Amino acid sequence: MTPAVSFDAVTIRLPTSDGGALTVATNLSLDIAEGHFVAIVGPSGCGKSTLLNLAAGLLFAPEGKVRIFGDELGGINQHAAYLFQQDALLPWRTIIDNVLLGPLIRGRSHAEAEPEARHWLQRVGLAGFEMQFPHQLSGGMRKRAALAQSWIVDPRILLMDEPFSALDVQTRQIMETELLGLWAETRKTVLFVTHDLEEAIALADEVVVLSARPARIKGVYPVDLPRPRDVAEIRMIPEFNTLYNKIWADLRVEVGAAAHG
Amino acid sequence: MADPVTVATATTRREAGRPVILAMQVGFFVLSMVGWELMSSTGLLDVFFFSKPSLIAVRMWDWLSSGFIYEHLFTTLIEALLAFIIGTVLGVIFGLTFARVRLLAAVFNPYIRVFNALPRVILAPIFLLWFGLGIASKVALGVTLVFMVVFFNTYQGIREVNPVLLNNVRMLQASQRQLLRYVYLPSAMTWIFSSLHTSIGFALVAAVVGEYLGSARGVGFVVAQAEGVFDTTGVFAGLILTSVVVLGIDLLIERLENYLLRWRPGG
Numbered sequence: 001m002t003p004a005v006s007f008d009a010v011t012i013r014l015p016t017s018d019g020g021a022l023t024v025a026t027n028l029s030l031d032i033a034e035g036h037f038v039a040i041v042g043p044s045g046c047g048k049s050t051l052l053n054l055a056a057g058l059l060f061a062p063e064g065k066v067r068i069f070g071d072e073l074g075g076i077n078q079h080a081a082y083l084f085q086q087d088a089l090l091p092w093r094t095i096i097d098n099v100l101l102g103p104l105i106r107g108r109s110h111a112e113a114e115p116e117a118r119h120w121l122q123r124v125g126l127a128g129f130e131m132q133f134p135h136q137l138s139g140g141m142r143k144r145a146a147l148a149q150s151w152i153v154d155p156r157i158l159l160m161d162e163p164f165s166a167l168d169v170q171t172r173q174i175m176e177t178e179l180l181g182l183w184a185e186t187r188k189t190v191l192f193v194t195h196d197l198e199e200a201i202a203l204a205d206e207v208v209v210l211s212a213r214p215a216r217i218k219g220v221y222p223v224d225l226p227r228p229r230d231v232a233e234i235r236m237i238p239e240f241n242t243l244y245n246k247i248w249a250d251l252r253v254e255v256g257a258a259a260h261g
Numbered sequence: 262m263a264d265p266v267t268v269a270t271a272t273t274r275r276e277a278g279r280p281v282i283l284a285m286q287v288g289f290f291v292l293s294m295v296g297w298e299l300m301s302s303t304g305l306l307d308v309f310f311f312s313k314p315s316l317i318a319v320r321m322w323d324w325l326s327s328g329f330i331y332e333h334l335f336t337t338l339i340e341a342l343l344a345f346i347i348g349t350v351l352g353v354i355f356g357l358t359f360a361r362v363r364l365l366a367a368v369f370n371p372y373i374r375v376f377n378a379l380p381r382v383i384l385a386p387i388f389l390l391w392f393g394l395g396i397a398s399k400v401a402l403g404v405t406l407v408f409m410v411v412f413f414n415t416y417q418g419i420r421e422v423n424p425v426l427l428n429n430v431r432m433l434q435a436s437q438r439q440l441l442r443y444v445y446l447p448s449a450m451t452w453i454f455s456s457l458h459t460s461i462g463f464a465l466v467a468a469v470v471g472e473y474l475g476s477a478r479g480v481g482f483v484v485a486q487a488e489g490v491f492d493t494t495g496v497f498a499g500l501i502l503t504s505v506v507v508l509g510i511d512l513l514i515e516r517l518e519n520y521l522l523r524w525r526p527g528g
Contacts, residue, residue, distance in 0.1 A: 153434075
């Protein structure tokens with residue numbers, strides 16, 4: 001089967017503040033199978049987010065290819081939605097106007113898109129907050145709205161860049177569980193970047209560990225934990241711990257290398 | 262536990278309430294008017310140069326009740342409004358273009374700086390020569406003032422668009438035109454709205470100054486006429502009338518601004 005996302009020997013270079021270029025990864029290859037929830041972990045600065053931006057088409061690799069369902073990516077990825085780490089709702093649009101922006105951009109009328117947006121807001125538990133502006137909502141609620149905004153366009157691939165890292169622990173676990181709930185209904189392909197190994201194991205089918213710069217694939221670990229999962233409870237089962245220790249043994253070397261290099 | 266004494270001082274520290282402040286504000290006004298009136302009546306101030314509040318009030322009442330002033334006020338406001346609209350539209354268009362086309366900004370940067378450094382009121386005589394004594398010369402002057410304010414704010418607004426918002430809307434498959442419509446323009450609008458006070462004020466200044474220098478109508482013309490016959494009362498009446506009108510417009514703008522920028526935190 002054609003992978004949903006395929007990185008084929010990509011090189012990632014980022015411009016530095018002094019005008020040079022920093023090589024973040026060379027010759028990196030990775031396939032993401034369709035319908036899989038894949039978490040990418042690695043030490044900070046190893047290029048996890050950059051990898052996601054490549055898959056989104058927001059960045060381009062100077063060498064190597066990114067393929068989406070077999071087609072080489074030449075612009076913005078048409079099949080993907082992106083959930084950002086930072087707040088990305090338009091602050092001057094109400095919550096419902098933010099959610100229906102995707103359909104609006106795709107040429108639907110405001111009136112057509114509105115019931116659907118209401119439906120999505122209900123699904124993420126934001127019914128009644130349609131006419132609020134983003135700043136009037138809590139951080140967790142803004143994330144819910146952002147989820148609705150990205151899911152309403154029914155993307156085949158979801159790219160998530162540490163989406164819940166700014167939330168407090170409780171809110172975060174609730175959001176993770178809800179994300180899994182939504183995901184279970186549709187089984188979209190998910191690329192989830194995080195620096196939190198527990199979060200990665202709790203959510204994903206597969207955990208990809210990246211090495212310190214220059215990033216290589218250090219290991220790919222299948223997560224054979226039962227679904228549906230409750231992210232708070234799954235941390236208690238022994239298999240979770242075994243897996244955690246196994247991956248952490250790999251990851252800690254890289255985190256150490258990143259911290260000292 | 263908090264020290265009860267500190268808590269007490271923190272919560273009972275006296276702050277004058279709104280009615281008290283208002284009473285003091287009115288008191289100050291009454292006191293200064295009465296003082297002025299008395300000084301003028303007793304000859305401490307020369308009435309010829311300083312007039313008297315009572316005379317000014319009577320004059321303003323005359324203007325308003327006879328209907329003499331409305332035509333002039335209307336002219337001034339129309340000039341200011343036209344200058345404001347044209348200046349804003351041009352400022353947005355140019356600000357947008359310069360922010361999106363780096364080469365233009367780079368090439369014209371020194372010229373814009375020079376033009377901005379120029380005290381633009383000095384252009385009034387030139388505009389009078391070019392556009393005559395009618396409203397066109399005043400509008401032209403106002404446009405140059407408003408344009409610069411709006412231009413800089415638009416430019417800044419577009420350049421400082423949050424890249425995350427931009428990427429988010431790009432991921433929703435927005436075209437360049439849609440990015441402009443949904444991200445760039447609203448982002449710039451917040452900057453433009455916050456400069457409304459300045460640009461409307463500038464438009465009115467330009468109108469009055471232009472009229473003062475040469476015209477047959479407008480508040481500036483009325484003031485110039487009064488000055489020509491050493492009618493200090495008329496000059497003051499014109500001045501105060503203009504201030505009141507500007508104040509009224511300012512309050513309206515503040516309301517509009519609060520409404521349009523209601524999405525802002527704490528706004």
